[in-house]
Amino acid sequence: MDFSLTKEQIAMKDMAYDFAIKKVKPTMEEDEKEHKFRPEIVKQMGQLGMFGCLAPEKYDGSEAGHLAATLMATELARVSPSWGLPFNLQQNGPQTVLLNFANEALREQYLKDLVNATKFGCFAITEPNSGSDVVSMRTTATEVDDGFILNGTKTWISGVPYVDCGVVYAMTDKAAKHKGMSAFFVDFHTPGITQRAITTKLGLHCAPTGEIFFEEAKIPKSALVANKGDGFKICMAMLDNTRLSSAARAVGVSQSCIEEAVKYCNEREQFGQPIGQFQMIQEQIGRMSVEHEAAKLLVYRCAWAKDSGKKSTTLETSMAKYYAAESANFCASEAVKIFGSYGFSSEYPVERFFRDAKSYQIVEGTSNIQKMIIAQFALGYRK
Numbered sequence: 001m002d003f004s005l006t007k008e009q010i011a012m013k014d015m016a017y018d019f020a021i022k023k024v025k026p027t028m029e030e031d032e033k034e035h036k037f038r039p040e041i042v043k044q045m046g047q048l049g050m051f052g053c054l055a056p057e058k059y060d061g062s063e064a065g066h067l068a069a070t071l072m073a074t075e076l077a078r079v080s081p082s083w084g085l086p087f088n089l090q091q092n093g094p095q096t097v098l099l100n101f102a103n104e105a106l107r108e109q110y111l112k113d114l115v116n117a118t119k120f121g122c123f124a125i126t127e128p129n130s131g132s133d134v135v136s137m138r139t140t141a142t143e144v145d146d147g148f149i150l151n152g153t154k155t156w157i158s159g160v161p162y163v164d165c166g167v168v169y170a171m172t173d174k175a176a177k178h179k180g181m182s183a184f185f186v187d188f189h190t191p192g193i194t195q196r197a198i199t200t201k202l203g204l205h206c207a208p209t210g211e212i213f214f215e216e217a218k219i220p221k222s223a224l225v226a227n228k229g230d231g232f233k234i235c236m237a238m239l240d241n242t243r244l245s246s247a248a249r250a251v252g253v254s255q256s257c258i259e260e261a262v263k264y265c266n267e268r269e270q271f272g273q274p275i276g277q278f279q280m281i282q283e284q285i286g287r288m289s290v291e292h293e294a295a296k297l298l299v300y301r302c303a304w305a306k307d308s309g310k311k312s313t314t315l316e317t318s319m320a321k322y323y324a325a326e327s328a329n330f331c332a333s334e335a336v337k338i339f340g341s342y343g344f345s346s347e348y349p350v351e352r353f354f355r356d357a358k359s360y361q362i363v364e365g366t367s368n369i370q371k372m373i374i375a376q377f378a379l380g381y382r383k
C-alpha cells in the first residue's frame with residue numbers, strides 16, 4: 001500500500017495549517033477562556049474550499065477526497081481541536097447523507113450552502129436517554145397529510161445553538177425498532193425548533209455544543225431522506241464518515257502533544273541537564289511517537305480505502321477511530337506529565353489538549369463501541 005501524498009493533498013494540508021496559524025491561533029487562548037465561537041472562521045474555511053472534498057463541482061465541491069479532508073482536519077486540530085470540528089458538521093456528517101442517500105431536490109437545497117459554509121450544519125442522534133443505544137431514541141416523526149411533526153429532545157449536538165440545517169434522526173415507527181427509524185434533513189429555522197447551548201463542557205470550549213427541542217415542529221414531506229425506515233442504515237453509514245474525521249483530529253492532538261513535549265524537554269533543565277536527556281523521559285517520548293505514528297497510519301489507511309471506493313470501510317474506520325482516540329489521550333497525558341506542574345496550568349497548551357482529547361473517546365461511538373465493532377469482525381459475527 002502506498003501512503004505517499006499527492007501534491008494537491010500536501011498543498012491542502014499546508015493551507016489548512018497556515019490558516020490555523022493565521023486565523024485561529026492569534027485569538028485562541030483568549031477565546032478558550034471566554035468559550036468563544038467565531039462563526040466567521042467557519043465561513044472562511046468554507047470559502048477556502050475546506051468543506052468541499054467530498055462534493056462534486058456542481059455543488060461547489062472539489063472531490064479532493066477523504067484523505068485531503070483528513071489531512072486538513074488534522075492540521076486544524078493540531079492548533080486547536082475546537083476548530084477541527086466544523087469538518088464533521090459541514091462535511092462528513094450532513095454532506096455524506098445528502099450525497100449518498102438524498103434525492104436531487106434535497107441536494108440542491110442544502111449542499112452548496114454546507115460546502116461554502118453559508119449555512120451551518122449538524123447531525124442529531126443523541127438524546128438524554130439514548131447514546132450508544134441509538135435505537136432507543138424517543139424523538140418521533142409523525143406523518144400527517146402534508147408533512148411530518150417532530151417531537152423530542154436531542155442533546156450534545158455539536159454546532160448548536162448556531163445550526164441552520166442538518167440531519168435529524170427520529171422514530172417513525174417505534175415498534176419496528178431499527179426499521180422504524182428515519183432520517184430527515186431539517187431547516188432549523190422551522191417554528192417549533194429551538195436550540196440551547198450546553199455551557200458545562202470539560203473542553204472544546206470554542207466549539208459550540210447544545211440541545212435541540214422539537215415541539216410540534218412541522219417539516220415538509222420532502223425533508224425525508226430516502227424512505228421511511230432507512231434512518232438506522234443512513235445513520236450508521238454517516239457515522240462511518242464522521243468517525244474518520246474525529247480520528248483525524250485526534251491525530252492532530254497527538255502530534256501537537258509530541259511537538260510541545262519535545263520543545264519543553266529541550267528547554268527545561270533539572271539536575272543540570274535538559275530533561276530530554278533522562279532515559280525515562282525518552283521512554284515516554286519514544287512511546288508517544290510510536291502511538292502517534294500508528295494512529296496516523298490507521299487513519300490514512302481508512303481515508304485511502306474510502307477514496308479507493310472500497311465498499312465497506314466500517315472495520316478500518318472503527319480501528320482508526322479507536323486507536324487515534326486512545327493514542328491522543330495517551331500522548332496528552334504523557335505530555336502533561338512531562339511538563340510537570342506547568343502541565344497542570346492553562347498557560348501551556350498541553351492542558352487544553354488533555355481536556356479536548358477526552359471527546360474523541362466519546363463522540364460518534366465510544367471507544368467501547370468501536371472495540372465491540374472490531375471484535376464482531378474478528379469473531380466473524382460481521383463481514
Ligand SMILES: Cc1cc2nc3c(=O)[nH]c(=O)nc-3n(C[C@H](O)[C@H](O)[C@H](O)COP(=O)(O)OP(=O)(O)OC[C@H]3O[C@@H](n4cnc5c(N)ncnc54)[C@H](O)[C@@H]3O)c2cc1C
Nearest residue numbers: 123124125126131132156157158359362363364365366368
Ligand atoms: C463534545 C461532544 C460532542 C458531541 N456531538 C454530537 C453530535 O454532533 N451529534 C450527536 O448526535 N451526538 C453528539 N455527541 C454525543 C455522543 O455521540 C454520545 O455521548 C456518545 O455516543 C455516547 O453516548 P452517551 O454519552 O449517552 O453514553 P452511554 O451510551 O450512556 O454510555 C455510557 C458508558 O457505557 C459504555 N457502553 C454503552 N454501551 C455499551 C456496550 N454495548 N458495550 C460496552 N460498553 C458500553 C460506553 O462506552 C460509556 O463508557 C457529542 C458528545 C460530546 C461529548
